Every structure is written in structure tokens, then in C-alpha cells.
Amino acid sequence: MTTVSTDKLYDQYIRPSLFSEENRILLGTSLMIMLAGTFTLQFVGHTYFADGYLDVKAPGFWIILGNAVFVTSILLLNKQAGQWTWSNLGFAKPKTWWHPILIGIGLLGTLLLLSVYVQPYFLELGPQRDLSHLMVIRQNKQVLILALFLVWITAALIQELIFRAFLINSLDILLGRNKWSTWVAVIISAVIFGLLHAWQGIGGILFTGIVGLIFGIAYLLNGRRIWPLIVAHGIIDTISLVGIYNM
Numbered sequence: 001m002t003t004v005s006t007d008k009l010y011d012q013y014i015r016p017s018l019f020s021e022e023n024r025i026l027l028g029t030s031l032m033i034m035l036a037g038t039f040t041l042q043f044v045g046h047t048y049f050a051d052g053y054l055d056v057k058a059p060g061f062w063i064i065l066g067n068a069v070f071v072t073s074i075l076l077l078n079k080q081a082g083q084w085t086w087s088n089l090g091f092a093k094p095k096t097w098w099h100p101i102l103i104g105i106g107l108l109g110t111l112l113l114l115s116v117y118v119q120p121y122f123l124e125l126g127p128q129r130d131l132s133h134l135m136v137i138r139q140n141k142q143v144l145i146l147a148l149f150l151v152w153i154t155a156a157l158i159q160e161l162i163f164r165a166f167l168i169n170s171l172d173i174l175l176g177r178n179k180w181s182t183w184v185a186v187i188i189s190a191v192i193f194g195l196l197h198a199w200q201g202i203g204g205i206l207f208t209g210i211v212g213l214i215f216g217i218a219y220l221l222n223g224r225r226i227w228p229l230i231v232a233h234g235i236i237d238t239i240s241l242v243g244i245y246n247m
Contacts, residue, residue: 003224014224016088016169017177023081027170034074034162035192041067046199050133060133068154071162078170090165090219090226094220104228107218108242111236119207128199137244144245148238156234160226163193163212164219186216 018024045053045063052058079089087093095136123129165230170184194209215229222228 011105014087014092015177016084018082018171018173024174026081027078028174030074030078031167031170031174037070038067039196041070042177042196042199050130050199053133054136054147056146064150064154065203068158072158075162075166078166088169090161090224091154092223092225094223094225094227099230100222100225103218103222104231107214107228107232108235108239110214111232114207114211114214115236122203122207123201125203125206129200129204131244133240134244135247137241138247139245141245144241149239151237151241152234155237156230160215160229160233163189163196163225164215164229165226167192167237168219169224188212190216 020028041063045060045067049058049060049063052060053064055061075089078084132148137147138204167189168182169184171188172181175181176186190209190212193212193215194205197204197208198206215233218232219226219229
């Protein structure tokens with residue numbers, strides 16, 4: 001009689017799968033639509049409406065929210081079709097609480113070091129990033145609070161849910177869930193995450209791609225859970241926004 005280890009059973013509980021070829025086709029089609037849609041919204045938003053990202057009366061603000069609703073809808077569609085649980089999508093309870101805490105601390109420390117010592121070299125590869133649309137935050141508490149709300153919901157939560165838990169697992173499935181598919185999925189997701197930040201120039205693409213790779217590895221090291229990734233992502237963005245506020 002063949003026995004299956006507890007770790008393998010736990011991995012199957014966390015790692016989503018599909019039960020039919022129809023679901024696989026739906027997943028692949030959904031990913032193409034999601035990526036095409038979010039790239040288009042990002043391009044239009046940053047090209048024409050970036051100045052209004054933090055103005056609830058401006059189109060830019062609603063493009064951000066619209067993009068968040070769009071990608072979340074794609075995820076929910078596939079969650080329902082694939083009969084996935086939220087544990088399959090990164091929200092499983094950890095076996096021990098110290099492990100995600102250590103992952104989060106390590107991830108946050110790595111990001112801070114990269115931001116201070118590595119990012120400046122990447123930024124020299126192309127034109128300076130245009131952050132003028134964020135300057136409305138300076139000494140404006142109301143706008144700062146709005147910006148913090150947006151980054152914690154649309155960046156920290158939704159980006160980690162979509163571009164780590166959903167995208168990596170979906171690519172893993174579409175690649176056949178073999179010995180190397182998970183790591184290939186992490187690399188592809190990092191490339192996509194970097195390209196999604198094309199508005200930051202070539203340096204921004206490369207640096208953000210590296211960050212995406214680090215987040216993907218941390219996601220796997222944490223047993224396919226995104227709790228520490230959300231917190232680290234949110235803290236890094238909060239530090240940046242508070243820094244702009246204090247300028």
C-alpha cells in the first residue's frame with residue numbers, strides 16, 4: 001500500500017489544480033484577456049490620466065479602480081470554474097506563525113537594501129521616472145490617506161493576489177505542473193510584473209522585474225501564501241508615499 005506524506009497532502013491542499021480540459025482552456029483565455037486588459041489600462045492611465053490618479057473626480061482615479069475590479073473579476077471567474085478555495089489562492093492559514101513573520105522581515109529588509117543600494121543604478125539606464133503625479137501628496141494629509149488606501153488595496157493586496165498567487169499557479173497549471181513548471185512560472189510572472197511597470201522606463205522594468213522575482217520566490221518559500229508579501233509590499237509603498245508627503 002502506497003502512503004502519501006503529510007507534506008505532499010498539504011501541498012495538494014494549497015496548490016490548485018484543474019479537473020477538465022475546458023477549465024484549462026478557460027484559464028488560458030482568461031489570462032490572455034486579463035494581461036491584455038491590464039496592460040492597456042496601465043498604458044492609457046499613465047499616458048493620458050496620471051495627473052488625476054489621486055483625484056476622485058478625475059478619470060485616472062477610476063482607471064485604477066476599474067483595473068483592480070477587472071483583474072479581480074477574472075480571478076473570481078476562474079476560482080469558481082476551477083472550484084478553488086481561498087487557501088489555493090494564497091490565504092491559507094500558516095502551519096506556524098513564526099515562519100511567515102521571518103519571511104516578511106527578510107523580504108522587507110531585502111527590498112529596503114535593494115531600494116537604497118541597487119535601484120539607483122537601474123534608474124541610470126534610462127530617463128528619470130516621472131513621479132510628478134504623486135507630488136500632490138506633499139503636505140496634504142487627505143491626499144496621503146487616499147494614496148495609502150489605493151496602494152494597500154490595489155497594489156499590496158490585489159497585485160500580490162493576482163501576480164503572485166493567481167498568475168504563478170495558473171502558469172504552473174498551464175505548463176503541466178511538472179518538476180520545473182513552478183519555477184518557470186515564477187520567472188514568467190516576474191517578467192510580466194516588470195513589463196507592467198513600463199511607464200518607469202527600462203530601469204524601472206528591470207528593477208521591478210527583479211522585485212517580482214524575489215516576491216515570487218518568497219511566495220513559494222512561504223508555502224504559497226501571500227500574507228507576508230502583502231504586508232511587505234504595503235510597507236514599502238507606505239514609506240515611499242510618506243517620504244513624498246514630507247518633502
